[in-house]
Amino acid sequence: MSYDEETSRVQKLKRLKEMNLDPYFQFFKPNSSASDIKDRFSTLSPGDHISSVDIRLAGRVVLIRDFGGSIFFHIQDQTGKIQCFIERKLSEEKIKFFRDFIDTGDILGVRGDVFRTKKGEITIYVRDFVILSKCLRSLPEKWHGLKDVELRYRKRYVDLFMNQEVREIFHKKSKIISHIRDFLSKKGFLEVETPILQYVPSGAFARPFKTYHNELEMSLFLRIAPELYLKKLVVGGFEKVFEIGRNFRNEGLSAYHNPEFTMLELYQAYSNYEDLMMMTETLMYELAQLVNGEPYIKDPETQEKISVDIPFRRVSICEEVAKLLEVDKEDLKDIEILKRKLGGKIDFTGKDWGAVVLEVFEKYIASGLRSPTFVVDFPVSTSPLAKRKSSDPDYVERFELYILGIEVANAFSELNDPEDQRKRFEELMRKREMREIFEDVDWDFIAALEYGMPPTAGEGIGIDRLTMILLGLNSIKEVILFPTLKPE
RNA sequence: GGGUCAGUAGCUUAGUUGGUAGAGCGGUGGACUCUUAAUCCACAGGUCGCGGGUUCGAAUCCCGCCUGACCCA
Numbered sequence: 001m002s003y004d005e006e007t008s009r010v011q012k013l014k015r016l017k018e019m020n021l022d023p024y025f026q027f028f029k030p031n032s033s034a035s036d037i038k039d040r041f042s043t044l045s046p047g048d049h050i051s052s053v054d055i056r057l058a059g060r061v062v063l064i065r066d067f068g069g070s071i072f073f074h075i076q077d078q079t080g081k082i083q084c085f086i087e088r089k090l091s092e093e094k095i096k097f098f099r100d101f102i103d104t105g106d107i108l109g110v111r112g113d114v115f116r117t118k119k120g121e122i123t124i125y126v127r128d129f130v131i132l133s134k135c136l137r138s139l140p141e142k143w144h145g146l147k148d149v150e151l152r153y154r155k156r157y158v159d160l161f162m163n164q165e166v167r168e169i170f171h172k173k174s175k176i177i178s179h180i181r182d183f184l185s186k187k188g189f190l191e192v193e194t195p196i197l198q199y200v201p202s203g204a205f206a207r208p209f210k211t212y213h214n215e216l217e218m219s220l221f222l223r224i225a226p227e228l229y230l231k232k233l234v235v236g237g238f239e240k241v242f243e244i245g246r247n248f249r250n251e252g253l254s255a256y257h258n259p260e261f262t263m264l265e266l267y268q269a270y271s272n273y274e275d276l277m278m279m280t281e282t283l284m285y286e287l288a289q290l291v292n293g294e295p296y297i298k299d300p301e302t303q304e305k306i307s308v309d310i311p312f313r314r315v316s317i318c319e320e321v322a323k324l325l326e327v328d329k330e331d332l333k334d335i336e337i338l339k340r341k342l343g344g345k346i347d348f349t350g351k352d353w354g355a356v357v358l359e360v361f362e363k364y365i366a367s368g369l370r371s372p373t374f375v376v377d378f379p380v381s382t383s384p385l386a387k388r389k390s391s392d393p394d395y396v397e398r399f400e401l402y403i404l405g406i407e408v409a410n411a412f413s414e415l416n417d418p419e420d421q422r423k424r425f426e427e428l429m430r431k432r433e434m435r436e437i438f439e440d441v442d443w444d445f446i447a448a449l450e451y452g453m454p455p456t457a458g459e460g461i462g463i464d465r466l467t468m469i470l471l472g473l474n475s476i477k478e479v480i481l482f483p484t485l486k487p488e
Numbered sequence: 489g490g491g492u493c494a495g496u497a498g499c500u501u502a503g504u505u506g507g508u509a510g511a512g513c514g515g516u517g518g519a520c521u522c523u524u525a526a527u528c529c530a531c532a533g534g535u536c537g538c539g540g541g542u543u544c545g546a547a548u549c550c551c552g553c554c555u556g557a558c559c560c561a
Binding site for chain 1: 500558
Protein backbone atom coordinates (compact mmCIF):
# COMPACT_ATOMS: atom_id res chain seq x y z
CA MET A 1 0.00 0.00 0.00
CA SER A 2 1.19 3.44 -0.72
CA TYR A 3 2.03 5.54 2.27
CA ASP A 4 -0.29 8.26 1.04
CA GLU A 5 -3.34 6.08 0.87
CA GLU A 6 -2.71 4.61 4.27
CA THR A 7 -2.32 8.00 5.90
CA SER A 8 -5.35 9.31 4.09
CA ARG A 9 -7.52 6.53 5.48
CA VAL A 10 -6.05 6.76 8.96
CA GLN A 11 -6.58 10.54 8.93
CA LYS A 12 -10.25 10.03 8.08
CA LEU A 13 -10.59 7.64 10.99
CA LYS A 14 -8.87 10.08 13.32
CA ARG A 15 -11.19 12.89 12.31
CA LEU A 16 -14.23 10.66 12.75
CA LYS A 17 -13.10 9.87 16.27
CA GLU A 18 -12.64 13.56 16.98
CA MET A 19 -16.20 14.15 15.76
CA ASN A 20 -17.45 11.51 18.19
CA LEU A 21 -18.30 9.20 15.31
CA ASP A 22 -15.77 6.46 16.08
CA PRO A 23 -16.84 3.68 13.67
CA TYR A 24 -15.77 1.04 16.16
CA PHE A 25 -18.43 2.22 18.61
CA GLN A 26 -21.30 2.47 16.13
CA PHE A 27 -24.05 -0.11 16.07
CA PHE A 28 -26.56 -0.86 13.36
CA LYS A 29 -29.10 -3.61 12.90
CA PRO A 30 -29.87 -4.45 9.26
CA ASN A 31 -33.42 -5.51 8.40
CA SER A 32 -32.73 -6.62 4.86
CA SER A 33 -30.11 -8.01 2.54
CA ALA A 34 -28.97 -7.26 -0.99
CA SER A 35 -30.65 -10.29 -2.51
CA ASP A 36 -33.85 -9.77 -0.47
CA ILE A 37 -34.20 -6.27 -1.82
CA LYS A 38 -33.58 -7.31 -5.39
CA ASP A 39 -36.21 -10.06 -5.09
CA ARG A 40 -38.75 -7.96 -3.24
CA PHE A 41 -38.65 -5.05 -5.69
CA SER A 42 -38.05 -6.99 -8.88
CA THR A 43 -41.35 -5.79 -10.38
CA LEU A 44 -40.44 -2.07 -10.20
CA SER A 45 -40.22 -0.32 -13.56
CA PRO A 46 -37.36 2.01 -14.42
CA GLY A 47 -37.94 5.32 -12.66
CA ASP A 48 -40.33 3.85 -10.04
CA HIS A 49 -39.57 4.83 -6.48
CA ILE A 50 -41.11 3.20 -3.40
CA SER A 51 -40.57 5.62 -0.54
CA SER A 52 -42.88 3.92 1.95
CA VAL A 53 -40.30 1.36 3.02
CA ASP A 54 -37.61 1.63 5.66
CA ILE A 55 -34.68 -0.39 4.38
CA ARG A 56 -31.65 -0.96 6.58
CA LEU A 57 -28.76 -2.72 4.97
CA ALA A 58 -25.17 -3.20 6.04
CA GLY A 59 -22.08 -4.36 4.21
CA ARG A 60 -18.79 -3.45 2.61
CA VAL A 61 -18.51 -0.59 0.14
CA VAL A 62 -16.94 -2.21 -2.91
CA LEU A 63 -17.28 0.53 -5.53
CA ILE A 64 -17.86 4.28 -5.53
CA ARG A 65 -18.84 6.44 -8.52
CA ASP A 66 -18.86 10.08 -7.54
CA PHE A 67 -20.65 12.60 -9.79
CA GLY A 68 -20.35 15.62 -7.57
CA GLY A 69 -24.04 16.21 -7.03
CA SER A 70 -24.76 12.54 -6.56
CA ILE A 71 -22.88 9.39 -5.75
CA PHE A 72 -23.51 5.82 -6.76
CA PHE A 73 -21.87 3.14 -4.66
CA HIS A 74 -22.16 -0.60 -4.26
CA ILE A 75 -22.56 -2.38 -0.97
CA GLN A 76 -21.74 -6.05 -0.69
CA ASP A 77 -23.19 -8.21 2.03
CA GLN A 78 -23.27 -11.96 2.45
CA THR A 79 -25.96 -12.29 -0.22
CA GLY A 80 -24.35 -10.17 -2.92
CA LYS A 81 -24.00 -6.60 -4.11
CA ILE A 82 -26.57 -3.87 -4.40
CA GLN A 83 -26.28 -0.36 -5.79
CA CYS A 84 -26.92 2.61 -3.51
CA PHE A 85 -27.50 6.21 -4.46
CA ILE A 86 -27.17 9.40 -2.48
CA GLU A 87 -27.79 12.89 -3.85
CA ARG A 88 -27.24 16.50 -2.92
CA LYS A 89 -30.95 17.21 -3.31
CA LEU A 90 -31.51 15.17 -0.14
CA SER A 91 -28.82 16.76 1.99
CA GLU A 92 -25.79 18.81 1.07
CA GLU A 93 -24.23 17.81 4.40
CA LYS A 94 -24.61 14.05 3.98
CA ILE A 95 -23.13 13.98 0.52
CA LYS A 96 -20.17 16.03 1.69
CA PHE A 97 -19.70 13.73 4.66
CA PHE A 98 -19.76 10.72 2.35
CA ARG A 99 -17.19 12.28 0.06
CA ASP A 100 -14.94 13.27 2.95
CA PHE A 101 -14.97 10.03 4.90
CA ILE A 102 -16.01 6.98 2.88
CA ASP A 103 -13.53 4.80 1.04
CA THR A 104 -13.98 1.52 -0.76
CA GLY A 105 -13.65 -1.26 1.76
CA ASP A 106 -15.45 0.52 4.57
CA ILE A 107 -18.29 -1.27 6.32
CA LEU A 108 -21.39 0.87 6.12
CA GLY A 109 -24.92 0.72 7.44
CA VAL A 110 -27.38 2.48 5.12
CA ARG A 111 -30.97 3.43 5.70
CA GLY A 112 -33.38 4.49 2.98
CA ASP A 113 -35.91 3.32 0.43
CA VAL A 114 -35.83 1.74 -2.99
CA PHE A 115 -36.08 2.78 -6.63
CA ARG A 116 -35.16 1.46 -10.03
CA THR A 117 -32.83 3.69 -12.03
CA LYS A 118 -33.63 4.89 -15.55
CA LYS A 119 -31.12 2.32 -16.76
CA GLY A 120 -33.01 -0.37 -14.85
CA GLU A 121 -30.99 -1.19 -11.74
CA ILE A 122 -32.67 -1.76 -8.38
CA THR A 123 -31.04 0.81 -6.10
CA ILE A 124 -31.27 1.89 -2.50
CA TYR A 125 -32.08 5.57 -2.16
CA VAL A 126 -29.91 6.39 0.83
CA ARG A 127 -31.39 8.79 3.37
CA ASP A 128 -28.86 8.15 6.10
CA PHE A 129 -25.78 6.06 6.68
CA VAL A 130 -23.33 5.19 9.43
CA ILE A 131 -19.72 4.00 9.25
CA LEU A 132 -19.50 0.70 11.12
CA SER A 133 -15.85 -0.03 10.40
CA LYS A 134 -13.14 1.82 8.57
CA CYS A 135 -11.02 -0.01 6.01
CA LEU A 136 -7.48 1.22 6.55
CA ARG A 137 -5.92 -0.67 3.66
CA SER A 138 -6.23 -0.18 -0.04
CA LEU A 139 -8.26 -2.79 -1.87
CA PRO A 140 -7.14 -4.94 -4.81
CA GLU A 141 -8.02 -3.84 -8.28
CA LYS A 142 -11.76 -3.58 -8.83
CA TRP A 143 -11.75 -5.28 -12.21
CA HIS A 144 -9.13 -8.03 -11.99
CA GLY A 145 -9.54 -8.55 -8.26
CA LEU A 146 -7.00 -10.53 -6.29
CA LYS A 147 -5.46 -13.12 -8.60
CA ASP A 148 -2.06 -13.93 -7.09
CA VAL A 149 -2.53 -17.48 -5.81
CA GLU A 150 -0.16 -17.14 -2.90
CA LEU A 151 -1.72 -13.88 -1.73
CA ARG A 152 -5.19 -15.39 -2.09
CA TYR A 153 -4.28 -18.19 0.32
CA ARG A 154 -2.36 -16.02 2.74
CA LYS A 155 -4.98 -13.28 2.84
CA ARG A 156 -7.99 -15.48 2.40
CA TYR A 157 -10.26 -12.85 3.93
CA VAL A 158 -9.41 -10.50 1.06
CA ASP A 159 -9.84 -13.32 -1.44
CA LEU A 160 -13.29 -13.98 0.01
CA PHE A 161 -14.63 -10.47 -0.17
CA MET A 162 -13.05 -9.78 -3.55
CA ASN A 163 -13.88 -13.01 -5.35
CA GLN A 164 -17.45 -14.19 -5.42
CA GLU A 165 -16.57 -17.53 -6.99
CA VAL A 166 -14.34 -18.28 -4.01
CA ARG A 167 -17.22 -17.60 -1.62
CA GLU A 168 -19.33 -19.97 -3.68
CA ILE A 169 -16.81 -22.78 -3.32
CA PHE A 170 -17.14 -22.66 0.45
CA HIS A 171 -20.91 -22.37 0.34
CA LYS A 172 -20.95 -25.50 -1.78
CA LYS A 173 -18.51 -27.31 0.50
CA SER A 174 -20.84 -26.58 3.39
CA LYS A 175 -23.81 -27.87 1.39
CA ILE A 176 -21.90 -31.05 0.59
CA ILE A 177 -21.18 -31.67 4.27
CA SER A 178 -24.77 -30.93 5.27
CA HIS A 179 -26.05 -33.28 2.63
CA ILE A 180 -23.76 -36.04 3.83
CA ARG A 181 -25.02 -35.55 7.39
CA ASP A 182 -28.62 -35.68 6.19
CA PHE A 183 -27.98 -38.68 4.01
CA LEU A 184 -26.46 -40.62 6.88
CA SER A 185 -28.93 -39.56 9.57
CA LYS A 186 -31.80 -40.65 7.35
CA LYS A 187 -30.16 -44.07 7.23
CA GLY A 188 -30.01 -44.17 11.02
CA PHE A 189 -26.35 -43.28 11.52
CA LEU A 190 -25.25 -41.69 14.77
CA GLU A 191 -22.75 -38.86 14.53
CA VAL A 192 -19.98 -39.16 17.11
CA GLU A 193 -16.68 -37.60 18.11
CA THR A 194 -13.60 -39.60 18.97
CA PRO A 195 -10.15 -38.55 20.20
CA ILE A 196 -7.90 -36.41 18.09
CA LEU A 197 -5.18 -36.81 20.72
CA GLN A 198 -4.28 -40.49 20.60
CA TYR A 199 -1.76 -42.56 22.56
CA VAL A 200 -0.65 -44.33 19.40
CA PRO A 201 -1.48 -43.34 15.87
CA SER A 202 -3.62 -45.86 14.06
CA GLY A 203 -5.98 -46.55 11.22
CA ALA A 204 -3.73 -45.55 8.32
CA PHE A 205 -0.16 -45.54 7.09
CA ALA A 206 1.11 -42.02 7.61
CA ARG A 207 3.68 -40.17 9.62
CA PRO A 208 1.93 -38.52 12.60
CA PHE A 209 2.35 -35.19 14.35
CA LYS A 210 3.62 -35.75 17.84
CA THR A 211 2.79 -33.55 20.80
CA TYR A 212 3.19 -33.62 24.54
CA HIS A 213 0.86 -33.42 27.51
CA ASN A 214 2.56 -31.59 30.37
CA GLU A 215 0.49 -32.80 33.32
CA LEU A 216 0.35 -36.40 32.19
CA GLU A 217 4.03 -36.19 31.22
CA MET A 218 3.45 -38.19 28.09
CA SER A 219 3.60 -38.00 24.35
CA LEU A 220 0.41 -37.89 22.36
CA PHE A 221 -0.20 -38.03 18.64
CA LEU A 222 -2.65 -36.11 16.54
CA ARG A 223 -4.77 -38.72 14.88
CA ILE A 224 -4.05 -39.86 11.37
CA ALA A 225 -7.47 -41.56 11.34
CA PRO A 226 -10.32 -42.22 13.80
CA GLU A 227 -10.85 -45.79 12.61
CA LEU A 228 -10.11 -47.89 15.69
CA TYR A 229 -12.17 -45.72 18.03
CA LEU A 230 -15.15 -45.85 15.71
CA LYS A 231 -14.96 -49.63 15.56
CA LYS A 232 -14.82 -49.73 19.35
CA LEU A 233 -18.15 -47.90 19.25
CA VAL A 234 -19.57 -50.61 17.03
CA VAL A 235 -18.41 -53.11 19.66
CA GLY A 236 -20.24 -50.90 22.16
CA GLY A 237 -23.46 -51.41 20.26
CA PHE A 238 -23.72 -48.35 18.03
CA GLU A 239 -24.46 -50.20 14.83
CA LYS A 240 -24.17 -47.25 12.48
CA VAL A 241 -21.77 -44.46 13.38
CA PHE A 242 -19.95 -41.75 11.52
CA GLU A 243 -17.57 -38.94 12.28
CA ILE A 244 -16.65 -35.92 10.21
CA GLY A 245 -13.44 -34.46 11.49
CA ARG A 246 -9.90 -33.39 10.99
CA ASN A 247 -7.05 -35.83 10.44
CA PHE A 248 -3.40 -34.84 10.55
CA ARG A 249 -0.65 -36.38 8.49
CA ASN A 250 2.92 -35.23 8.78
CA GLU A 251 3.82 -35.62 5.13
CA GLY A 252 4.40 -33.72 1.93
CA LEU A 253 2.05 -31.11 0.52
CA SER A 254 0.65 -31.36 -2.97
CA ALA A 255 -2.38 -30.45 -5.03
CA TYR A 256 -4.10 -33.40 -3.29
CA HIS A 257 -2.50 -33.31 0.16
CA ASN A 258 -2.82 -30.85 3.02
CA PRO A 259 -1.31 -31.80 6.40
CA GLU A 260 -4.71 -31.39 8.03
CA PHE A 261 -7.79 -32.42 6.15
CA THR A 262 -11.39 -33.33 6.79
CA MET A 263 -12.41 -36.94 6.66
CA LEU A 264 -15.73 -38.69 6.86
CA GLU A 265 -15.51 -42.13 8.38
CA LEU A 266 -18.55 -44.33 8.74
CA TYR A 267 -19.11 -47.84 10.08
CA GLN A 268 -22.14 -49.98 9.51
CA ALA A 269 -22.69 -53.28 11.29
CA TYR A 270 -24.11 -56.33 9.51
CA SER A 271 -22.82 -55.03 6.18
CA ASN A 272 -19.94 -55.67 3.87
CA TYR A 273 -17.99 -53.65 1.33
CA GLU A 274 -20.50 -54.44 -1.39
CA ASP A 275 -23.17 -52.59 0.58
CA LEU A 276 -20.87 -49.61 0.93
CA MET A 277 -20.14 -49.49 -2.80
CA MET A 278 -23.84 -49.12 -3.46
CA MET A 279 -24.25 -46.51 -0.79
CA THR A 280 -21.22 -44.57 -2.05
CA GLU A 281 -22.49 -44.51 -5.62
CA THR A 282 -25.79 -43.12 -4.51
CA LEU A 283 -24.15 -40.50 -2.34
CA MET A 284 -21.80 -39.35 -5.13
CA TYR A 285 -24.65 -39.15 -7.59
CA GLU A 286 -26.73 -37.07 -5.21
CA LEU A 287 -23.84 -34.75 -4.38
CA ALA A 288 -23.05 -34.04 -8.04
CA GLN A 289 -26.72 -33.36 -8.62
CA LEU A 290 -26.75 -31.05 -5.60
CA VAL A 291 -23.75 -28.87 -6.45
CA ASN A 292 -23.74 -29.06 -10.25
CA GLY A 293 -27.44 -29.47 -10.90
CA GLU A 294 -26.72 -32.52 -13.03
CA PRO A 295 -25.06 -35.92 -12.53
CA TYR A 296 -21.78 -34.73 -14.03
CA ILE A 297 -18.50 -33.34 -12.85
CA LYS A 298 -15.89 -31.43 -14.80
CA ASP A 299 -12.35 -32.66 -15.39
CA PRO A 300 -10.23 -29.56 -14.69
CA GLU A 301 -7.49 -30.81 -17.00
CA THR A 302 -9.52 -31.47 -20.12
CA GLN A 303 -12.66 -29.44 -19.28
CA GLU A 304 -14.48 -32.64 -20.22
CA LYS A 305 -17.77 -33.50 -18.54
CA ILE A 306 -17.69 -36.78 -16.66
CA SER A 307 -20.79 -38.72 -15.78
CA VAL A 308 -21.35 -40.00 -12.26
CA ASP A 309 -24.20 -42.24 -13.36
CA ILE A 310 -24.79 -45.40 -11.37
CA PRO A 311 -23.42 -48.05 -11.33
CA PHE A 312 -19.75 -47.09 -11.23
CA ARG A 313 -17.21 -49.17 -13.04
CA ARG A 314 -15.39 -51.81 -10.97
CA VAL A 315 -11.90 -53.00 -11.66
CA SER A 316 -9.78 -55.50 -9.85
CA ILE A 317 -6.42 -54.14 -8.81
CA CYS A 318 -4.68 -57.47 -9.36
CA GLU A 319 -6.29 -58.00 -12.76
CA GLU A 320 -5.24 -54.52 -13.85
CA VAL A 321 -1.70 -54.95 -12.60
CA ALA A 322 -1.47 -58.47 -14.06
CA LYS A 323 -2.66 -57.11 -17.41
CA LEU A 324 -0.14 -54.29 -17.29
CA LEU A 325 2.74 -56.62 -16.46
CA GLU A 326 1.47 -59.27 -18.87
CA VAL A 327 1.48 -62.01 -16.27
CA ASP A 328 -1.09 -64.36 -14.85
CA LYS A 329 -2.98 -63.06 -11.80
CA GLU A 330 -1.55 -65.85 -9.65
CA ASP A 331 2.00 -64.81 -10.67
CA LEU A 332 1.60 -61.52 -8.80
CA LYS A 333 2.15 -63.40 -5.56
CA ASP A 334 5.62 -64.39 -6.73
CA ILE A 335 7.97 -61.54 -5.91
CA GLU A 336 10.67 -62.97 -8.20
CA ILE A 337 8.35 -62.66 -11.20
CA LEU A 338 7.52 -59.10 -10.16
CA LYS A 339 11.21 -58.25 -9.87
CA ARG A 340 11.87 -59.65 -13.33
CA LYS A 341 8.97 -57.79 -14.88
CA LEU A 342 9.63 -54.51 -13.11
CA GLY A 343 13.41 -54.59 -13.01
CA GLY A 344 14.54 -51.21 -11.73
CA LYS A 345 11.23 -49.40 -12.02
CA ILE A 346 10.31 -49.95 -8.39
CA ASP A 347 12.30 -50.13 -5.18
CA PHE A 348 11.66 -53.58 -3.70
CA THR A 349 13.43 -53.11 -0.36
CA GLY A 350 11.26 -54.15 2.55
CA LYS A 351 8.26 -54.81 0.31
CA ASP A 352 6.27 -57.96 -0.15
CA TRP A 353 4.35 -58.75 -3.34
CA GLY A 354 1.26 -56.95 -2.08
CA ALA A 355 3.06 -53.68 -1.46
CA VAL A 356 4.64 -53.92 -4.92
CA VAL A 357 1.31 -54.59 -6.62
CA LEU A 358 -0.20 -51.60 -4.83
CA GLU A 359 2.68 -49.39 -5.83
CA VAL A 360 2.44 -50.44 -9.47
CA PHE A 361 -1.24 -49.67 -9.39
CA GLU A 362 -0.77 -46.25 -7.82
CA LYS A 363 2.10 -45.36 -10.10
CA TYR A 364 0.88 -46.57 -13.48
CA ILE A 365 -2.86 -47.13 -13.34
CA ALA A 366 -4.57 -44.89 -10.81
CA SER A 367 -4.18 -41.56 -12.59
CA GLY A 368 -5.92 -42.93 -15.66
CA LEU A 369 -9.13 -43.68 -13.75
CA ARG A 370 -11.02 -40.50 -14.66
CA SER A 371 -14.62 -41.76 -14.47
CA PRO A 372 -15.76 -42.94 -11.05
CA THR A 373 -14.22 -46.36 -10.57
CA PHE A 374 -14.26 -48.78 -7.68
CA VAL A 375 -10.92 -50.51 -7.41
CA VAL A 376 -11.27 -53.82 -5.56
CA ASP A 377 -9.17 -56.80 -4.44
CA PHE A 378 -6.30 -55.40 -2.41
CA PRO A 379 -3.52 -57.70 -1.22
CA VAL A 380 -3.89 -58.53 2.44
CA SER A 381 -0.53 -57.08 3.48
CA THR A 382 -1.61 -53.61 2.34
CA SER A 383 -4.77 -53.68 4.43
CA PRO A 384 -4.10 -54.80 8.00
CA LEU A 385 -7.59 -53.89 9.23
CA ALA A 386 -9.61 -55.50 6.43
CA LYS A 387 -11.30 -58.85 6.28
CA ARG A 388 -9.86 -61.51 3.98
CA LYS A 389 -11.81 -62.69 0.99
CA SER A 390 -13.15 -66.17 1.65
CA SER A 391 -12.40 -67.07 -1.97
CA ASP A 392 -8.73 -66.07 -1.67
CA PRO A 393 -7.30 -65.24 1.78
CA ASP A 394 -4.34 -63.44 0.21
CA TYR A 395 -6.73 -60.63 -0.72
CA VAL A 396 -9.16 -58.56 1.33
CA GLU A 397 -12.68 -57.26 0.82
CA ARG A 398 -11.70 -53.70 0.17
CA PHE A 399 -12.35 -50.98 -2.38
CA GLU A 400 -11.04 -47.56 -3.15
CA LEU A 401 -13.04 -45.09 -5.19
CA TYR A 402 -11.08 -43.20 -7.83
CA ILE A 403 -12.44 -40.17 -9.63
CA LEU A 404 -10.32 -38.03 -11.97
CA GLY A 405 -7.40 -40.24 -11.03
CA ILE A 406 -7.66 -39.25 -7.38
CA GLU A 407 -8.43 -41.54 -4.46
CA VAL A 408 -11.61 -40.25 -2.84
CA ALA A 409 -12.78 -43.13 -0.68
CA ASN A 410 -11.33 -46.19 0.94
CA ALA A 411 -13.52 -48.90 2.44
CA PHE A 412 -13.54 -52.47 3.52
CA SER A 413 -15.32 -55.23 5.29
CA GLU A 414 -13.73 -54.84 8.69
CA LEU A 415 -11.59 -57.56 10.14
CA ASN A 416 -13.42 -58.69 13.29
CA ASP A 417 -11.38 -61.79 14.12
CA PRO A 418 -9.22 -60.75 17.12
CA GLU A 419 -6.69 -63.50 16.52
CA ASP A 420 -6.09 -62.55 12.89
CA GLN A 421 -6.01 -58.88 13.90
CA ARG A 422 -3.39 -59.57 16.57
CA LYS A 423 -1.23 -61.41 14.05
CA ARG A 424 -1.46 -58.58 11.57
CA PHE A 425 -0.54 -56.04 14.23
CA GLU A 426 2.43 -58.19 15.27
CA GLU A 427 3.41 -58.44 11.62
CA LEU A 428 3.36 -54.64 11.37
CA MET A 429 5.44 -54.19 14.49
CA ARG A 430 8.06 -56.56 13.10
CA LYS A 431 8.76 -53.97 10.40
CA ARG A 432 11.35 -51.54 11.73
CA GLU A 433 9.94 -48.67 9.71
CA MET A 434 6.51 -49.18 11.25
CA ARG A 435 7.96 -49.32 14.77
CA GLU A 436 9.78 -46.09 14.17
CA ILE A 437 6.72 -44.25 12.94
CA PHE A 438 4.01 -45.69 15.14
CA GLU A 439 6.03 -46.79 18.18
CA ASP A 440 3.28 -49.22 19.16
CA VAL A 441 -0.22 -50.32 18.23
CA ASP A 442 -3.48 -49.94 20.12
CA TRP A 443 -3.67 -53.34 21.82
CA ASP A 444 -6.92 -52.30 23.46
CA PHE A 445 -8.46 -52.57 20.02
CA ILE A 446 -7.71 -56.31 20.13
CA ALA A 447 -9.43 -56.45 23.52
CA ALA A 448 -12.46 -54.75 21.99
CA LEU A 449 -12.56 -57.31 19.19
CA GLU A 450 -12.30 -60.07 21.77
CA TYR A 451 -15.57 -58.85 23.26
CA GLY A 452 -17.01 -59.36 19.77
CA MET A 453 -17.60 -56.94 16.91
CA PRO A 454 -20.40 -57.81 14.53
CA PRO A 455 -19.52 -58.13 10.86
CA THR A 456 -19.09 -54.51 9.88
CA ALA A 457 -18.20 -52.46 6.85
CA GLY A 458 -16.35 -49.18 7.16
CA GLU A 459 -15.41 -46.36 4.83
CA GLY A 460 -13.43 -43.16 4.81
CA ILE A 461 -14.10 -40.33 2.40
CA GLY A 462 -11.82 -37.32 2.08
CA ILE A 463 -14.18 -34.38 2.19
CA ASP A 464 -11.73 -31.84 0.78
CA ARG A 465 -10.79 -34.02 -2.17
CA LEU A 466 -14.41 -34.88 -2.73
CA THR A 467 -15.31 -31.18 -2.82
CA MET A 468 -12.44 -30.43 -5.15
CA ILE A 469 -13.56 -33.14 -7.56
CA LEU A 470 -17.24 -32.29 -7.45
CA LEU A 471 -16.47 -28.64 -8.17
CA GLY A 472 -13.92 -29.30 -10.91
CA LEU A 473 -11.01 -27.63 -9.08
CA ASN A 474 -7.40 -28.64 -9.51
CA SER A 475 -6.01 -28.07 -6.02
CA ILE A 476 -7.06 -29.04 -2.53
CA LYS A 477 -5.96 -25.57 -1.40
CA GLU A 478 -8.92 -24.15 -3.29
CA VAL A 479 -11.33 -25.94 -0.97
CA ILE A 480 -9.52 -25.39 2.33
CA LEU A 481 -10.07 -21.91 3.75
CA PHE A 482 -6.63 -21.61 5.28
CA PRO A 483 -4.34 -24.14 3.62
CA THR A 484 -1.01 -24.87 5.24
CA LEU A 485 1.72 -22.57 3.89
CA LYS A 486 5.17 -21.69 5.05
CA PRO A 487 5.22 -18.36 6.82
CA GLU A 488 6.37 -15.48 4.65
C1' G B 489 14.30 -34.63 -2.14
C1' G B 490 15.12 -33.38 -7.87
C1' G B 491 13.63 -30.39 -12.19
C1' U B 492 10.96 -26.32 -14.68
C1' C B 493 8.66 -21.65 -14.24
C1' A B 494 7.32 -17.27 -11.52
C1' G B 495 8.01 -12.98 -7.84
C1' U B 496 8.34 -5.23 -10.78
C1' A B 497 3.72 0.55 -7.03
C1' G B 498 -1.81 -1.39 -2.51
C1' C B 499 -3.78 -4.61 -6.83
C1' U B 500 -3.48 -6.26 -12.32
C1' U B 501 0.74 -5.94 -15.22
C1' A B 502 4.61 -3.97 -19.54
C1' G B 503 9.71 -3.87 -19.67
C1' U B 504 15.99 -8.16 -24.84
C1' U B 505 21.91 -7.23 -28.00
C1' G B 506 22.81 -4.72 -19.97
C1' G B 507 22.14 2.21 -20.60
C1' U B 508 17.78 7.21 -15.81
C1' A B 509 11.57 1.54 -14.48
C1' G B 510 6.11 2.43 -17.89
C1' A B 511 0.73 1.71 -17.79
C1' G B 512 -4.30 0.68 -15.95
C1' C B 513 -7.10 0.32 -11.53
C1' G B 514 -6.79 2.24 -6.67
C1' G B 515 -5.02 7.06 -3.98
C1' U B 516 -4.63 12.70 -3.55
C1' G B 517 -6.50 17.63 -5.65
C1' G B 518 -10.07 19.61 -9.15
C1' A B 519 -14.75 19.40 -12.75
C1' C B 520 -19.35 16.80 -13.14
C1' U B 521 -26.80 15.02 -10.42
C1' C B 522 -28.93 8.24 -13.58
C1' U B 523 -23.58 5.85 -13.45
C1' U B 524 -22.57 0.29 -14.60
C1' A B 525 -14.73 -1.17 -15.15
C1' A B 526 -18.48 6.34 -15.32
C1' U B 527 -15.73 10.33 -17.80
C1' C B 528 -12.18 14.56 -18.05
C1' C B 529 -7.67 17.48 -16.06
C1' A B 530 -3.45 17.51 -12.69
C1' C B 531 -0.32 15.17 -9.06
C1' A B 532 1.92 11.60 -5.84
C1' G B 533 3.26 6.60 -5.34
C1' G B 534 9.01 1.64 -6.85
C1' U B 535 14.81 -1.64 -1.80
C1' C B 536 12.23 -4.45 -9.55
C1' G B 537 11.46 -11.18 -3.50
C1' C B 538 16.35 -11.22 -0.36
C1' G B 539 21.90 -11.53 -0.35
C1' G B 540 26.29 -11.74 -3.04
C1' G B 541 29.05 -11.46 -7.82
C1' U B 542 30.37 -9.79 -13.03
C1' U B 543 30.33 -4.80 -15.30
C1' C B 544 31.88 2.04 -16.29
C1' G B 545 26.66 0.66 -15.68
C1' A B 546 22.11 -4.88 -13.68
C1' A B 547 14.81 -5.54 -13.16
C1' U B 548 17.74 -7.74 -17.26
C1' C B 549 23.81 -11.87 -16.94
C1' C B 550 26.04 -15.47 -12.94
C1' C B 551 25.84 -17.85 -7.82
C1' G B 552 23.24 -18.67 -3.23
C1' C B 553 18.77 -18.19 -0.46
C1' C B 554 13.27 -17.26 0.48
C1' U B 555 8.18 -17.93 -1.15
C1' G B 556 4.71 -19.95 -4.56
C1' A B 557 2.90 -22.87 -8.93
C1' C B 558 3.56 -27.12 -11.97
C1' C B 559 6.06 -31.79 -13.08
C1' C B 560 8.93 -35.94 -11.21
C1' A B 561 10.57 -39.13 -6.98
